[in-house]
Amino acid sequence: MSEDHKKQLEQQLWNIANTLRGKMNADEFRDYILGFIFYKYLSEKMDIYANTILKPDGITYSKINEETQTGQEYLKAIKEEALIKLGYFLKPSELFSAVAKRGNHKEVSLEDMAMAADPEVEYQTKSNFILEDLQAILNNVQNSTMGTESEEDFDNLFEDLDLNSTKLGKTPNSRNEIISKVLGHLNKIDFKLEQTELDVLGDAYEYLIGKFASGAGKKAGEFYTPQEVSMILAKLVTTEKKKLKSVYDPTCGSGSLLLRVAKEVEEVNDFYGQELNRTTYNLARMNMILHGVHYRKFDIKQEDTLEHPQHRGERFEAIVANPPFSSNWSANQLFMSDDRFSQYGKLAPKSKADFAFVQHMVYHLAENGQMAVVLPHGALFRGSAEGHIREYLIKEKNYLDAVIGLPANIFYGTSIPTCIVVYKKCRENPDDILFIDASEHYDKVKTQNVLTQANIDKIISTYRERKTEDKYSYVAPLGEVAENDYNLNIPRYVDTFEEEExxxxxxxxxxxxxxxxxxxxxxxxxxxxxxxxxxxxxx
Structure with a gap:
């Protein structure tokens, strides 16, 4: 039943999202629809929580009269409790359902909504003007947290919802019309938040993020790792783990990878992440809250991870990342005195920050921890400073546990072949390194290569069993890696050559x-x- 509901919910949300699609590109209408869904989620959580408090009094939250002294007393008491439990507060008149009803006086179709996005068309409607109220309410969500423990987690969360953008319509009335109708259709959807054992809305939210990524081209890589790759990374770092004290992603994007790790274990105590892009940082915090992660259990920061790390000195039990491939960084010589890089003797080159991210992650890895990072294939064999860092991690530290080659064209926005590199500080198999070549194991869907569940299971079982399989995997003694001058190019270890008859x-x-x-x-x-x-x- 929950699976059917999830699919139905995904399709309903995507249909509503498409009412904004004609006037904006994917990453723009993404911010509006995900922001409105998040506002509805906050409202329903507020309503459910307030009703549990009011149940002994035999009244419901939506029936409180905010203008009376009794009503004000109720609101004051509920606000105190909500700020501790939920981290924010909304009055009954600020709830999503109340605003959606004020903005809609009649039933409308999705076709009407799509037409309403056209600012050239005039509409004779009787919808209330809700733009100013809605903007004030979204600001009030943030304002309610000021001076509380959750203030940073809700700071400017809705800043990307520009309700005055001409992309929504040329006039205030046309903008009000389309927003009212979007809210009206969202208001008809039951998120079933009372069923706490289900994460139907969370899964639907992830589905939407993935759909937006598929249409965002090169920009998709800024905020989304394909679900299949996320699953592999999550399973790798949770091998033989049932609970995690902490999980960290230094380039966390929308936070989906952190949440994927949580699905592989019974419990994660704390989530940590850092993201450079402000809009994506907002999306990550929304994603955490919407998946039921309490504001005290996540710490997502917005800054450049390499230049301005925000979790310095902390160690994490699991680390996952899909950093931007071969991106630029300053490689400032001052970093030679930074604990993350100083022991290596060399910095990653300015034009290729891949190993700078690896060094950063290794520094933050706990002694009992495990990390898995996606890298371009070139990081396995390029020489100079990268070769020096690669050798140090293997020869001096012996942290490298496995190298996994992935198919080309599985990431949005780039077709280059990639790999996953696994590091552990306390390795159970310190005398060898596992190489897996999964580059030819995939299905093709339209123009994109896709890893199937069978492909994923084969990678994970091979890693966990640490076995050699002809033309697929090889357990290489450290001496052999040294003989290859610490070149990790997978074909040196896994021979996939097929002899012609x-x-x-x-x-x-x-x-x-x-x-x-x-x-x-x-x-x-x-x-x-x-x-x-x-x-x-x-x-």
Whole structure:
């Protein structure tokens, strides 16, 4: 039943999202629809929580009269409790359902909504003007947290919902019209938040993020790791773990990878992340809250991870990341005195920050921890400073546990082949390194390569069993890696070469002779027929 509801919910939300699609590109209408869904979520959580408090009094939250002294007393008491439990507060008149009802006086169709996005079309409607109220309410969510423990987690969460943007409509009335109708349709959807054992809305939210990523081109890599890759990373770092004290993603995007790790274990105590892009940082915090992660259990920061790390000195039991491939960074020589880089003797080059991210992650890895990071294939074999850092991690530290080659064209916005590199500070198998070549194990969906569940299971089982399989995996002794000058290019270790079947030249010659004989016999037969018919032969 929950699976059917989830699929239905996903389709409903995507249909509503498409009402904004005609006027904006994917990353723009993403911010509006996800922001409105999040506002509805906060409202429903507020309503459910307030009703549990009011149950002994036999009243419901929406029936409180905010203008009376009694109503004000109720609101004051509920606000105190809500700020501790939920981290924010909304009055009954500020709830999503109340605003949506004020903005809609009639039933409308999705077709009407799509037309309403056209600012050239005038509409004679009686919808209340709710833009100013809605903007004030979204600001009030943030204002309610000021001076509380959750203030940073809700700070400017809705800043990307520009309700005055002309992309929504040229006039305030046309903008009000489309927003009212979007809220009206969202208001009809039951998120079933009372069913706490289900994460239907969380899954639907992830579905939408993935759909937006598929249409965002190169920008998708800024906020989304394909679900199949996320699953592999999560399963790798949770091997033989049932509970995690902490999980960290230094380039956390929308936070989906952190949440994926939580699905692989019974419990994660704390989530940590850092994200450079402000809009994506807001999306990550929304994603955490919407998945039921309490504000005290996550710490997401917005800054450049390499240049301005925000969790300095902390150690994490699991670390996952899909950093931007071969991005630029300052490589400032001052970093040679930074604890993250100083022991290596060299910095990653300015034009390729891949190993700078690896060094950053290794520094933050707990002694009992495990990390898995996606890198471009070039990081496995490029020389100079990168070769020096790679050798240090293997020869001096012996942290490298496995190298996994992935198929090309599985990430949005780039078709380059990639790999996953796994590091552990306390390795159970310190005498070897596992290499897996999964580059040819995938399905093709339209123009994108996709890892199937069977492909994922094979990677994980091979890693956990640490086995050699012909043309797929190889457990390489450290001595062999040293002989290869710490070059980790997977074909050096996993031979996937398929020998072509040998050709018997004598048999081929005999076959040609037989074919020539058959041809002559056929020519003679055709010639006799032509002679009987008194026509020219065709040869």
């Amino acid at each position: 040998s050709v018997d030249i004598g048999a081929v010659a005999t076959e040609i002779q037989n074919l020539d004989t058959d041809r002559r016999e056929n020519d003679e037969l055709i010639g006799s027929f032509c002679k009987e018919l008194n026509i020219k032969t065709p040869f």
